[in-house]
Amino acid sequence: MVNVELKNVVKKYGDLIAINNLSFKVNSGELMVLLGPPGAGKSSTLKMVAGVEEVTSGEILIDNELVNNFDPADRDVAMAFETYALYPHLSVFENIAFPLRAPKRSRLFSEEAVKEKVLEVARFLEIDMLLERKPKELSGGQRQRVALGRCLIRDPKVFLLDEPIAHLDAKLRHRLRRELKKWQQRKGVTTLYTTTDYLEAFSVADRIVILNRGILQQVGSWEEIYNRPANTFVGTIVSDPPMNYFDGKLVMDGGKMLMQAKGISFYLPSLIEEKVRQMNISEVVLGIFPSKILMSRDENFMPGSGTIVDGVAKFTELRGSRKIVFVQTPQDLSFTIQLPAEAKVQIGEKVRCFFGEDEVQIFDKQSKINLFWV
Amino acid sequence: MAEVRVEHVWKFYQGEKGAAQRVEAVKDATFTCNDKEFLCLLGPSGCGKTSTLRMIAGLETISRGDIYIGDKRVNDLLPKDRMLAMSFESYALYPPMTIYENIAFPLRARNWSEERIRERIKEVSELLEIQDILSFRPAKLSGGEQQRVSLARALVREDAQVTLMDEPISHLDAQLKARLRIDLKRVQREWGLTVIYVTHDQLEALSMADKVVVMNLGEIQQVGTPEDLYQKPANLFVAGFIGEPPMNFLPCSLMKDRDHFYLQFSQFRFEVDSDIAQIMSKENNPKNSWILGIRPADMIVGSDVSGGYSFKAHVFSVEHLGESSVVTVDIDGQQILVEVPGLSSEKEGDLTLISFGKEKAHIFNALTGKVIRK
Numbered sequence: 043m044v045n046v047e048l049k050n051v052v053k054k055y056g057d058l059i060a061i062n063n064l065s066f067k068v069n070s071g072e073l074m075v076l077l078g079p080p081g082a083g084k085s086s087t088l089k090m091v092a093g094v095e096e097v098t099s100g101e102i103l104i105d106n107e108l109v110n111n112f113d114p115a116d117r118d119v120a121m122a123f124e125t126y127a128l129y130p131h132l133s134v135f136e137n138i139a140f141p142l143r144a145p146k147r148s149r150l151f152s153e154e155a156v157k158e159k160v161l162e163v164a165r166f167l168e169i170d171m172l173l174e175r176k177p178k179e180l181s182g183g184q185r186q187r188v189a190l191g192r193c194l195i196r197d198p199k200v201f202l203l204d205e206p207i208a209h210l211d212a213k214l215r216h217r218l219r220r221e222l223k224k225w226q227q228r229k230g231v232t233t234l235y236t237t238t239d240y241l242e243a244f245s246v247a248d249r250i251v252i253l254n255r256g257i258l259q260q261v262g263s264w265e266e267i268y269n270r271p272a273n274t275f276v277g278t279i280v281s282d283p284p285m286n287y288f289d290g291k292l293v294m295d296g297g298k299m300l301m302q303a304k305g306i307s308f309y310l311p312s313l314i315e316e317k318v319r320q321m322n323i324s325e326v327v328l329g330i331f332p333s334k335i336l337m338s339r340d341e342n343f344m345p346g347s348g349t350i351v352d353g354v355a356k357f358t359e360l361r362g363s364r365k366i367v368f369v370q371t372p373q374d375l376s377f378t379i380q381l382p383a384e385a386k387v388q389i390g391e392k393v394r395c396f397f398g399e400d401e402v403q404i405f406d407k408q409s410k411i412n413l414f415w416v
Numbered sequence: 417m418a419e420v421r422v423e424h425v426w427k428f429y430q431g432e433k434g435a436a437q438r439v440e441a442v443k444d445a446t447f448t449c450n451d452k453e454f455l456c457l458l459g460p461s462g463c464g465k466t467s468t469l470r471m472i473a474g475l476e477t478i479s480r481g482d483i484y485i486g487d488k489r490v491n492d493l494l495p496k497d498r499m500l501a502m503s504f505e506s507y508a509l510y511p512p513m514t515i516y517e518n519i520a521f522p523l524r525a526r527n528w529s530e531e532r533i534r535e536r537i538k539e540v541s542e543l544l545e546i547q548d549i550l551s552f553r554p555a556k557l558s559g560g561e562q563q564r565v566s567l568a569r570a571l572v573r574e575d576a577q578v579t580l581m582d583e584p585i586s587h588l589d590a591q592l593k594a595r596l597r598i599d600l601k602r603v604q605r606e607w608g609l610t611v612i613y614v615t616h617d618q619l620e621a622l623s624m625a626d627k628v629v630v631m632n633l634g635e636i637q638q639v640g641t642p643e644d645l646y647q648k649p650a651n652l653f654v655a656g657f658i659g660e661p662p663m664n665f666l667p668c669s670l671m672k673d674r675d676h677f678y679l680q681f682s683q684f685r686f687e688v689d690s691d692i693a694q695i696m697s698k699e700n701n702p703k704n705s706w707i708l709g710i711r712p713a714d715m716i717v718g719s720d721v722s723g724g725y726s727f728k729a730h731v732f733s734v735e736h737l738g739e740s741s742v743v744t745v746d747i748d749g750q751q752i753l754v755e756v757p758g759l760s761s762e763k764e765g766d767l768t769l770i771s772f773g774k775e776k777a778h779i780f781n782a783l784t785g786k787v788i789r790k
Contacts, residue, residue, distance in 0.1 A: 079591070080589055212660050212661075212662060213656070213662050216660075216742075216753070217751070219735075220735065223733070224733065238589070238590065239590070240738075241737050244735070244737045244738055245735040245736075245742075264736055265736070268738045278591070279591070280738065281739075282594060283594060284594070331739065333739035357601070357605070359598070359601070359623040359624075360622050360642045360643065360646070361619060361622060361623055362618075362619070362622060362658070362660060362713070363659070363711065363714075363755060366623075368598070380739065382757075383646070383713075
């Protein structure tokens, strides 16, 4: 059983701070995804855990042992890099088998056992028909799978997977994200995994670390993150189309606190009201995911506790099983709604939208932090 | 503005060993892009979409067939005489000039006043968010920025009859891509542009195009609206290429039991109306090999669709993706994906009921790939 812990890790490249005081813990056997846009610091974090990059300050612990000064080989981690780094003179078979033939392990595996293990991994990754080829005869997606195979064939303390399925076609990507998770669970190896795709993160992760510009934004299960995004950055990256935001001012209305945006007014839930008073906040941002807005043509539409916003459907975007509707209000607010593809919406049509009280997030305008979360 | 007609167009490339090795990159392509229409050429790499666009642009000769822009046959016209605006994947910016100069260049060549050029560049650069980099030189820009500049150079021309774009947003990150899709569509509509747009990304095509031309291996597979392609795919290629997660394909045989016809998949039977069975019997399909296609979003889990098809299967995995869940079930090693809205309560290993309406089933001849429809 192996856990991994980062304590106040900083990574600088010259004056540039790539990782800024990062701390989190990966539990034993857990699959932790690092999610963030390009440049967030995901790969740098993985490389520091692998030992191929040094930490500027802070501590990295594997299995409760400080490994800052350990060579990569002594950390017993297996890493699949996004840049595949295959041995060009070796066949696909030999590339995958390579870790089993390393001097330390070569006596552990008979030729037969090596063959069996390589075949198992190659079938799993659908490259078993390519075993005789050299890397240069492979497509980018095939090379990526060979690099992944070379990593998965080992039984290390930790797997480090850097965007392992980013360059594969949709069908294979969908299959592998399910199967990788099962593979990892079966082996029980603690894993760090990076991606820029929130759906992939939600699908494979036990928990997710969200990074932006080297700074930790939120750690949690997909449910914790989706139900309560810690700030507006998180709300934006875990939804496509991104979360809708509306700037609003707070006013007192008969002893209750009312948030007013252009044409939207919304009583703050009592949970938030208390915090707003304590923190002396006067401006907030209301956020709601496009999939959480309900829409109707019925003028009496009021499905629960929340607020009604009337607008006009400006245009629609079909996305396979979904339809995205762009709505504009007479007060010039605009937002997106996600509906099933069958939904009938005419361009220019008046629509009545409902923002349910339980589906709305309230952020402090200055810090962009979710007030439900602090 | 003008319509573009592509009539029985072929493109041959001479192979290395002479005429016998001739490669047919585009085979007998015929389609029309109407005035003010947004048309997408969609397909995997090597399908002939870029060759087709380059023939319209005049950057490649037409091996056989005719291309008309407006009423004029343009086969023998130079690119500059075809009144086109272009934005290509390879950015082709002039390195010694600033970004502003790069965008202004084609306008100066048309004797626009400096005043008009400045206004126009301001408008387009705000749209594409490149105001701050106008004084830079191309070498300083990231790939995404170069793509936006290249796009600006195409959009800045008001006098173009047709705007051609080749993967203009493929190198941008997900967020910017999502925004530019919307902006491009809005600009096309507001400015009444006729656009022919090449992409390999089905989501881009579905969300922006009025009409999509799907290509594979040099041949047009289907021409239709995004709704047509999604709901009525003409063949297995289109069915598998459009939609994510991809359509499920169940291999079946056609059986007759007393007066009823069935598609048999594993131990399950799906009844087929006799008029459909009649059409199927006339197909070229000596091995009695059919594919039942069903989209992940067109099935439900845990209850029955009245009058529809249903079967029982074990849950292989459940992926929670925020606004939806993907439940994968396994039948004799064949995985079937079901996409359900919200949070699925299914558990791995459970035996569950899957059902779908008869009208949601697509039947294909496995030999020819052709769809069977009344």
